[in-house]
Amino acid sequence: MNTILKYTCPIALAIALTACGGSNSTKSEPITTASDLTDSSTTITQPEAVYNLHPDDVAEYVEEFKYKYDQLELQIDGVQYDISVHSTDVEKKVIYARYEKGFLSFGFDFIEGVPLAKLYVIETGTEDLGAAHEEVDAYLAGYDISIEFDDDDNAIYTGRLNNITQQDFNVRLVINDSVVSSGSTTLAIEGAIATIKGELGTKTYIQVQDLINNNPEVTTLLLQTITGSVDDDINSHTGRLVRNAQLTTKVEKGSRIYSGGVDLFASGYQRVYESGAIVGVHSWCCESGKTADQLSEDDPAHKSQLTYFREMLGDELGPEFYFFTINAAPFDSIHEMSDAEMSKYLLKDD
Numbered sequence: 012m013n014t015i016l017k018y019t020c021p022i023a024l025a026i027a028l029t030a031c032g033g034s035n036s037t038k039s040e041p042i043t044t045a046s047d048l049t050d051s052s053t054t055i056t057q058p059e060a061v062y063n064l065h066p067d068d069v070a071e072y073v074e075e076f077k078y079k080y081d082q083l084e085l086q087i088d089g090v091q092y093d094i095s096v097h098s099t100d101v102e103k104k105v106i107y108a109r110y111e112k113g114f115l116s117f118g119f120d121f122i123e124g125v126p127l128a129k130l131y132v133i134e135t136g137t138e139d140l141g142a143a144h145e146e147v148d149a150y151l152a153g154y155d156i157s158i159e160f161d162d163d164d165n166a167i168y169t170g171r172l173n174n175i176t177q178q179d180f181n182v183r184l185v186i187n188d189s190v191v192s193s194g195s196t197t198l199a200i201e202g203a204i205a206t207i208k209g210e211l212g213t214k215t216y217i218q219v220q221d222l223i224n225n226n227p228e229v230t231t232l233l234l235q236t237i238t239g240s241v242d243d244d245i246n247s248h249t250g251r252l253v254r255n256a257q258l259t260t261k262v263e264k265g266s267r268i269y270s271g272g273v274d275l276f277a278s279g280y281q282r283v284y285e286s287g288a289i290v291g292v293h294s295w296c297c298e299s300g301k302t303a304d305q306l307s308e309d310d311p312a313h314k315s316q317l318t319y320f321r322e323m324l325g326d327e328l329g330p331e332f333y334f335f336t337i338n339a340a341p342f343d344s345i346h347e348m349s350d351a352e353m354s355k356y357l358l359k360d361d
Contacts, residue, residue, distance in 0.1 A: 057321075057326065058314075058317070058318075058321070059314075060318045061311075061314035061315050061317070061318050062244075062247075062315055062318065063243075063244040063315045064244040064245060064247075064248065066248065066251075069216075069245070069248050072213075072245070073213065073216060073217060076189050076192065076193075076213045076217075077217070079187045079188065079189035080189040080193065080214075082163070082165060082185060082187060082189075083095075083108075083185060083186055083187070083189065083190065084183075084184070084185045085108075085110050085115060085132075085182075085183070085184050085185075086181075086182065086183040086184075087132070087151075087172065087180050087181070087182055088180045088181050089181070092110040092111050092112070093110065093111070094108040094109065094110045094115065094184075095108060095109050095110075095193075096108050096109075096190050096193040096194070096195050096214070097109050097114065097140060097195055098140065098195050098209075098210060099119075099121070099191075099195075099210065099241065101121045104118055104119060104120050104121065104127060105117070105118060105119065105129075106119045106186075106190055106191075107140060108190070109138075112134045112135075112148075113132070113133045113134045113135040113136075113143065113148070114132070114133045114135065114140055114143055115130065115131065115132045115133070115184070116129075116130070116131045117129060117130045117131075117168060117184060117186070118130070119190075119191070121191070124191075126158050126166040126168070126186065128156040128157060128158055128168070128170075129153065129156065130153030130156050130168055130170065130172075130182065130184060131150075131151065131152055131153060132149075132150075132151040132153075132172060132182075133147055133149075133150055133151075134147070134148040134149040134150075134151070135147055135148055136148065149174050150174060150175065151172040151173065151174050151180065151182075152172065152173055152174075153168075153170050153171065153172055153182060154170060154171055154172075154173060155170045155171050156168055156169070156170035156182075157169055157170060163187070164187055164188070165185050165186065165187045166185070166186050166187065167183065167184070167185050168182070168183065168184040168185075168186070169181075169182070169183050169184075170182055189213070191241065192212055192213045192241060192242045192245070193212045193213055193214045193241070194209065194210045194211050194212020194213065194214045194215050194240070194241050194242070195209040195210045195212070195214070196208065196209035196210065196211060196212070196214060196215045196218060196237075197209055198215075198218045198219070198222060200222070200226055200229060202228070203228055203229055203230045203231060204229065204230075204231045204232075204233050204261075205222050205226070205229045205231070205232050205233065206233045206235055207219075207232060207233070207234055207235065207237070208234075208235040208236045208237065209236075209237070209238070210237075210238045210239060210240070210241055211237060211239065211240040211241065211242075211246050211249065211271050211272065211275060212240065212241040212242050212245065212246070213242060213245050215245075215246070215249050216245050216246075216248060216249045216252070219232075219249050219252050219253065220252055223252060223256045223258075229258070230258060230259060231258065231259045231260075231261050231283075232253060232258050232259070232260050232261070232279070233261045233262075233263065233266075234260060234261065234262050234266055234268050234272060234275065234276055235263075235265070235266050235267075236266070236267045236268075237267070237268040237269060237271070237272025237275070238269055238270075238272070239269050239270035239271050239272060240270060240271020240272070240274070240275075243271055243274070243295070243316070244315070246271045246274060246275065247274065247315070247316075247319040249275060249278075250274060250275050250277070250278030250319065250323065251278070251319075251322070253275065253278040253279060253280075254278045254279075254280060254322070254323065256280075257280040258279060258280060259279050259280060259281040259282070259283060260275070260276045260277075260278060260279025260281075260282050260283070261279075261282070261283040261284075261285075262276060262283070262284055262285065262288035262290065263285045263287075263288060264285050264286065264287030264288060265287065265288070266285075266288040266289065267288070267289045267291075268288070268289070268290055268291070269289075269291040269292075269293075269345060270291065270292065270293060270295075270345075273290055273291070273292050273336070274319070276290070276358065277320070277323045277324060277332075277358065278323050281360075282357070282358055282359065282360075283359075283360065284353055284358060284359035284360070286350070289347050290347065290348045290353065290358070291345040291346060291347050291348070292335075292336035292339050292340065292345070292346050292348060293336070293337075293339065293340040293341065293342055293343075293344055293345050293346060294336075294337040294338070294339075294340065294341055294342040295337065295342055296342035296343075297342075298310070298312040302337075302341065302342045303337040303342070304337045304338050304341070304342075308334065313333070316333055317329070317330050317333055320332055320333045324356065324357060328356060328357060331356070332356040335352075335356070
């Protein structure tokens, strides 16, 4: 069975919030404190830093993603269009994408990591997927769709499209694992504030890296609606970009951030929480068939996340917050944090 899933571990969540766990690669050198350098008799060894995606490998990972993302394309009767991931629906086994004339959707089994022979195209003038079905210029349903793989591990859908006037069009769609790890965030800059929304992924890392490199006037990252993260490994490195740049993260009344969105919020050098924002946490799934809350606290599957939260919240509070999140709600549900919980874990200023 051909699969195109390499870097992510998607989960069928009833509310389509994704968080990942998995095997770990380690950086084995112990982290030492300043006292170690002056008194060898009182060496304090902190837990080793563990990464599912090692910092030394991030640049190569991002370049590989860009190469694969550039290969995505849609052809209708020989006319070629670039596509970009809009959103995913794990439960319905569908990925939605944007193209020049509207939207397309194609089948994808997130559990097995394989494409499914389903393809639909909506030509519409609206950029709102929810409104697209009400503002349709043309609706094209795929049939006789087949899928083959090339030597670059691209999945190539071919077949026919048919519209309500019974016109037929040849169709060809090229996808690869970049559609799963991309995410769908958009980032807009206004003055000193950059506003981000969508589903976090590798695309988000690239956006934030570009933001930091090219917009020194920006001091605050405002999180609006963040549905989660399609890849917690790259999301942790996005958080490290934010922390190293000493950006403030902010949620305002009306913000709704979940799962990996909370991880990103925690990365702020300062964090601003406005009453009315929803901050939702839950367990992740799965490692050896078990959800995170079913694993012992010393299970190696926790180590990468523990490394991240120690960096963001400190050696004591970081692990405490991480274990709070995975025990607060099952992986297919959500716990909305109270003001008291936000204060306890230093996610809001009192």
